[in-house]
Amino acid sequence: xxxxxxxxxxxxxxxxxxxxxxxxxxxxxxxxxxxxxxxxxxxxxxxxxxxxxxxxxxxxxxxxxxxxxxxxxxxxxxxxxxxxxxxxxxxxxxxxxxxxxxxxxxxxxxxxxxxxxxxxxxxxxxxxxxxxxxxxxxxxxxxxxxxxxxxxxxxxxxxxxxxxxxxxxxxxxxxxxxxxxxxxxxxxxxxxxxxxxxxxxxxxxxxxxxxxxxxxx
Numbered sequence: 001x002x003x004x005x006x007x008x009x010x011x012x013x014x015x016x017x018x019x020x021x022x023x024x025x026x027x028x029x030x031x032x033x034x035x036x037x038x039x040x041x042x043x044x045x046x047x048x049x050x051x052x053x054x055x056x057x058x059x060x061x062x063x064x065x066x067x068x069x070x071x072x073x074x075x076x077x078x079x080x081x082x083x084x085x086x087x088x089x090x091x092x093x094x095x096x097x098x099x100x101x102x103x104x105x106x107x108x109x110x111x112x113x114x115x116x117x118x119x120x121x122x123x124x125x126x127x128x129x130x131x132x133x134x135x136x137x138x139x140x141x142x143x144x145x146x147x148x149x150x151x152x153x154x155x156x157x158x159x160x161x162x163x164x165x166x167x168x169x170x171x172x173x174x175x176x177x178x179x180x181x182x183x184x185x186x187x188x189x190x191x192x193x194x195x196x197x198x199x200x201x202x203x204x205x206x207x208x209x210x211x212x213x214x215x216x217x
Contacts, residue, residue, distance in 0.1 A: 009084055012155045018084025019191075020198045022092050025077035026099075027202025028209075033070030034103055035210045036063045041111035041121070062213035074100065087152035090195040094139060094148040101132030150183045150191045160187075 009018075039060055040047055047059035059067075074096060081092035105128030112121035139145055147162050154160070161180035 010086065010157065012157070014084050015086055015088035015153075015155055015157070016194075018080055018086065019089035019194050022077045022081035022085055023090070023195055023198035024202035024205070025080060026074055026092055026096060027199045028206040029066075029070045029073030029077065030100060030103065031203050031206040032062075032066035032073075032210055034107060035206070036066040036070065037104055037107045038110075039063050040067075041107065041116055042114070045111070045117050045120075060214055061216060062210045065213055066210060085151075086157075087147075088155055088157075089151045089191045091148040091151065094135070094144075098132040098136050101128045103132075105129035105132060146183070150188050154181075154183070154187050155190065 040063060043057050047057040047063065049059040049064050078093055078096055085092070105125045108121040108125030108128060112118045112125065139148055144162070147160060150160065152160055152162075158181045160183050
């Protein structure tokens with residue numbers, strides 16, 4: 001049983017590659033932004049670069065590179081997931097927002113624990129964490145947790161049967177009743193295994209690039 005999509009990129013190889021590349025990209029840009037936020041918070045919450053004015057705290061090169069491109073890179077990763085993965089594997093569209101906001105929220109809290117802008121960092125950190133957890137609550141309450149973890153289709157495009165109110169803007173295609181199947185242990189292993197490997201690869205590349213920029217200054 002396969003999906004009815006007949007697009008040029010609607011093939012197992014494209015889904016497989018899309019799942020790997022999108023999560024590796026997201027991990028790369030998110031962790032780069034996370035590291036940049038940690039550096040800026042460690043500098044007191046503010047730094048600058050360039051311009052005609054005297055700069056009290058110069059931004060490190062790694063921050064200059066990763067801070068502006070981080071968000072755009074994560075958007076690009078979501079685009080790759082939607083266009084190529086097409087519902088296969090762990091849903092980047094569903095988890096990108098929670099990971100971004102909860103991750104940055106934790107970074108703000110850590111800054112407060114370290115004694116930097118205690119009140120402001122706690123307020124912003126808690127706000128970010130709440131913003132990140134709201135979509136998670138929606139996914140769970142909509143009984144859409146399973147498809148966000150194993151995908152809405154397998155690698156060959158067969159749709160998984162599931163209950164709930166999963167929305168298209170979560171990257172989950174609603175089940176079409178005439179052709180559905182249940183995810184097998186192999187489907188789970190492939191989806192989660194690819195996710196772990198992709199995130200590990202993207203994270204390693206991000207840390208390597210960030211450190212290279214930091215030491216090149």
